[in-house]
Amino acid sequence: MLNIFEKIGIRVQGWIHITTEFLNLLFETLYWIFLGPFKDKPIKRPTVFEQMVFMGASSIVIVFFVTLFTGVVLAMQSAYQLSKMGAVMYVASLVSVSVCRELGPVLTALVLAGRIGAAITAELGSMKVNEQIEALDVMAINPVRFLVVPKLLALFFMLPCLTVIGDLSGIIGGYIIGVFNLKINAALYVQTTFKYLTLKDIYTGLSKSFVFAIIIVMVGCYQGLRTKGGAVGVGKATTVSVVTSFILIIVADCVITGFYYFSNL
Amino acid sequence: MQKQEVAIAVRNLVKYFDGRKVLDNINLDIYKGETFVIMGGSGCGKSTLLRHMIGALTPDSGSVFIGDKGLTSATEDEKEKIKRKFGMCFQSSALLDFMNVEDNVSLPLREHTKLDPEIISIIVKMKLNLVGLQGYGQLMPSMLSGGMKKRVGLARAIAMDPEVVFYDEPTAGLDPIVCAVVDQLILDLNKKLLLTSVVVTHNMESVFRIAGRVAMLYKGKVLQIGTPEEIKNSQNDIVQQFIHGRLEGPINFDDQEQDVQHSG
Numbered sequence A: 001m002l003n004i005f006e007k008i009g010i011r012v013q014g015w016i017h018i019t020t021e022f023l024n025l026l027f028e029t030l031y032w033i034f035l036g037p038f039k040d041k042p043i044k045r046p047t048v049f050e051q052m053v054f055m056g057a058s059s060i061v062i063v064f065f066v067t068l069f070t071g072v073v074l075a076m077q078s079a080y081q082l083s084k085m086g087a088v089m090y091v092a093s094l095v096s097v098s099v100c101r102e103l104g105p106v107l108t109a110l111v112l113a114g115r116i117g118a119a120i121t122a123e124l125g126s127m128k129v130n131e132q133i134e135a136l137d138v139m140a141i142n143p144v145r146f147l148v149v150p151k152l153l154a155l156f157f158m159l160p161c162l163t164v165i166g167d168l169s170g171i172i173g174g175y176i177i178g179v180f181n182l183k184i185n186a187a188l189y190v191q192t193t194f195k196y197l198t199l200k201d202i203y204t205g206l207s208k209s210f211v212f213a214i215i216i217v218m219v220g221c222y223q224g225l226r227t228k229g230g231a232v233g234v235g236k237a238t239t240v241s242v243v244t245s246f247i248l249i250i251v252a253d254c255v256i257t258g259f260y261y262f263s264n265l
Numbered sequence B: 001m002q003k004q005e006v007a008i009a010v011r012n013l014v015k016y017f018d019g020r021k022v023l024d025n026i027n028l029d030i031y032k033g034e035t036f037v038i039m040g041g042s043g044c045g046k047s048t049l050l051r052h053m054i055g056a057l058t059p060d061s062g063s064v065f066i067g068d069k070g071l072t073s074a075t076e077d078e079k080e081k082i083k084r085k086f087g088m089c090f091q092s093s094a095l096l097d098f099m100n101v102e103d104n105v106s107l108p109l110r111e112h113t114k115l116d117p118e119i120i121s122i123i124v125k126m127k128l129n130l131v132g133l134q135g136y137g138q139l140m141p142s143m144l145s146g147g148m149k150k151r152v153g154l155a156r157a158i159a160m161d162p163e164v165v166f167y168d169e170p171t172a173g174l175d176p177i178v179c180a181v182v183d184q185l186i187l188d189l190n191k192k193l194l195l196t197s198v199v200v201t202h203n204m205e206s207v208f209r210i211a212g213r214v215a216m217l218y219k220g221k222v223l224q225i226g227t228p229e230e231i232k233n234s235q236n237d238i239v240q241q242f243i244h245g246r247l248e249g250p251i252n253f254d255d256q257e258q259d260v261q262h263s264g
Ligand SMILES: Nc1ncnc2c1ncn2[C@@H]1O[C@H](COP(=O)(O)OP(=O)(O)OP(=O)(O)O)[C@@H](O)[C@H]1O
Pocket: B017, B018, B022, B040, B041, B042, B043, B044, B045, B046, B047, B048, B049, B091
């Protein structure tokens, strides 16, 4: 019996350890973003732009298609339900509100966690196992400042931008079904789309994507920097990174939604 | 030459990895301006010892002093200042693979100095010349052979004109001629710039070509420290077996395997 408790104890200890390490990395990153520049350690803007191009430009197409088809599916499913009540014309606002509040930010974040989160972990992980991180350290170049900060800043700006693209393409997906299949008048569809869409719907959605950006980059970097054990280790770390990001994104989504729901902001 | 200034001092250093004692009570003094060679069998802890000297690992007990500063007790800022005087040439080269050769070598200069890009580019060319890689600046590390990577790593290590350079097996994987070139380079740097060099190597020829003093490491302990002459004439069987690469003697491969199994 004791053995089980011991095992649970060890597990919990492990989680506490990982959480502390993760928070340490987060605070160190924030230190280099907000305080480092005052200590003659400026943020390298060209590197940030490079990362923005890498993360943003390369993800536009896949974000567009994922949210477009989600919009299509959402319109078909809701039309199926709404037609029973003779309320098919509300498909437009149903799609726009649920895409902007929920599906746009979350799907975009999940796509980026799969693409960028994995890439970050693989990159930092292979640098770790090839002594490159250590080499930076010996050259008195802080790996967090040099590698993590540009990535965090880049995605912090890019993820909301991509989310806006995702929102729009989701709405376009709904429009395709609404106009071409349900034969709703195009002008009317556009009008209903924006009729029930408030500013709050958009900013609650975007506020989520800022948090998701932090989750994706920090989890990716944390898993990368603690990689051990050669190429196998890099593979494992990448998997763990993506899975952890996915879970944390969903949990954070739930928490933020709950916050807005209960606080009536 | 009676009283030499100590550049690096290692005191009673002990390190465990997963419950296995990898370094066992190491004591060393490395003097300013000398070429100090650490030799010993594969897996005896040479790289680990080097990592302690550069502050990448913290000892479980004991300490490392750079000049009169304790590396273990230094604050982050102090550590950074100390590290700027170091150059390190890694066993695996450790070049950043998303940058080309030139950017790799210029990285410490760009990060730590406010020099003009043009001046930096001249310095980089000079350093690449030194290691015989002029004209390779635009290549990516993945396009280089192992030996070339090593030489780029060397160029990067000396880019900032450090006071102490650590070399982890600088000549492993190089052909005999380049090997001699690198050895000569280590000696030249040592004489011209009055560098302190700490070299880890298996290569006996190199040892006797470059060493001012040699330390023989065996199973995490310092077996003997002395001039190359003293090592050559050592009475210790282990040292003799090692420098002559004999199969018979006190070092036994089967024993080492058992060590690992017992501790694991
Ligand atoms: N990060 C680590 N975690 C666990 N054990 C380690 C680690 N690094 C080194 N070791 C162990 O410490 C011992 C010494 O390793 P080290 O790399 O210092 O050897 P070395 O003398 O440099 O060998 P070589 O000449 O082959 O490079 C080895 O037995 C190795 O298994």
